[in-house]
Amino acid sequence: MNDLHAARQQVLQRIASSCVAAQRDVQSVQLLAVSKTHPSEMIRQMYVDGQRAFGENYVQEALDKIQQLAGLDIEWHFIGHVQRNKTKHLAEHFDWVHGVDRLVIAQRLSQQRQHERPLNICLQVNIDQQDSKDGCQPAEVAELVHAISQLPNLCLRGLMIIPAAGHHQAFVEAQQLFEQVKAMHQHPEHWDTLSMGMSGDLDAAIAAGATMVRVGTALFGQRDYHRS
Ligand SMILES: *Cc1c(COP(=O)(O)O)cnc(C)c1O
DSSP states (O other): HHHHHHHHHHHHHHHHHHHHHOOOGGGEEEEEOTTSOOHHHHHHHHHHHHHHOOEEEEHHHHHHHHHHTTSSOEEEEEEEOOOOOGGHHHHHHHHHEEEEEEHHHHHHHHHHHOOOSEEEEEBBBBTTOOOOOSSSSSGGHHHHHHHHOTTTTEEEEEEEEEOOTTHHHHHHHHHHHHHHHHHHHHGGOOOOOOEEETTTTTTHHHHHHHOOOOHHHHHOOOTTTTOO
């Protein structure tokens, strides 16, 4: 309990220092606690400590935890690879899906969302052209934003990237792309999320303009390598 509290305070402090260094408002960066592979009891403890947004990567594992923690006011984010045959679970049980990179996935999520609130999504971009990576190409972003914005049960909030480790220039490029879309967006007030930065590079991501950092290891400790 105390370990989790101390780890969270340390991460919040890192976020605050990075914001000060970048002359940004501390409130402009949200912490998403990435709880994949860790038991729901740890999520509960961090919730009691004040954390509300949690990110999961594996659908079945996440559904189990969502059920175990039903009743807590948690905002659930899916940050893993989105498989076409799993969209229904995501549409029904999550508040956010970060890894949308194709129109058909967005269409399915919209059709399958039966909820008074829209599903928040981010468009995942393969910003640094990694071969084996999910994400659309930067050149596809404008068209996808246009098409996804027409879908009724979604709210497209921004971009998500997972650059290669140490490739901080990718954060700067993502921020430029984010601003380009904002400038041509019909509802720029809905385009407010740049999801980038993890335990090892959240400082560089915040310097480049991240509004949501996805942090696992620095909060919960090392994961079992089989599943990380
Ligand atoms: C696991 C994961 C994270 C958290 O990574 P850490 O290095 O443990 O902070 C963030 N984003 C995505 C997409 C992940 O899969």
